[in-house]
Amino acid sequence: MGHRGDPRRARSGIPARPTGPVVYDRCWRRRLRGARRCAAALLALLLTVDALAGTLDAGRALLWTGLAVLLFVVLLPARVSAGDGWLAARSLSGGHRVRTDLLVSVRCGDGVSRRLVLRDTLGNRVEIDPRVLAADPALWHQVDTGARRALAAGTLRSGAVVLRRLSAGIDAETARGVFKVSDLD
Missing domain, CATH: 1.10.287 (Helix Hairpins)
Structure with missing residues (x-):
């Protein structure tokens, strides 16, 4: 595993072994x-x-x-993890990864269960519950950092508004949490 000809590397454009710190969904x-x-x-x-x-x-x-x-x-919840420039979700149906620094679109499906759908330039797609990102600031930071890089590079063509709304909601929830812990609410 991790060899130069590893098919996972060619399929996703992501090294088989992630570099840098990996953040897992703590909830x-x-x-x-x-x-x-x-x-x-x-x-x-x-x-x-x-x-x-x-x-x-x-x-x-x-x-x-x-x-x-x-x-x-x-x-059964999907196991979500992220690292520098990527996001992965692993469930019973298998694992899926996107390059967050190469995002093309981000949409948030409404309905009974909201789903955040991320697609990258390599054709990869990940669907996750946005509450997973809201509940875990370290995970959100990895996704947000990669999405900002994609926006700066011009690959993110649709979904910047969705990311801003999600970011505002997560920031508000984090602030409420801080105020609650500090007894300032």
């Missing part, structure tokens, strides 16, 4: 525990109701277990 473990708890609570509830109704058997227990596993898979 990921908490969200993972939350997904486990929700799935376990659903399973316990379904098994309890079925047992109290006197209709619980092996087939139904297997069905409820499958439903709980499905809920866990749906709630």
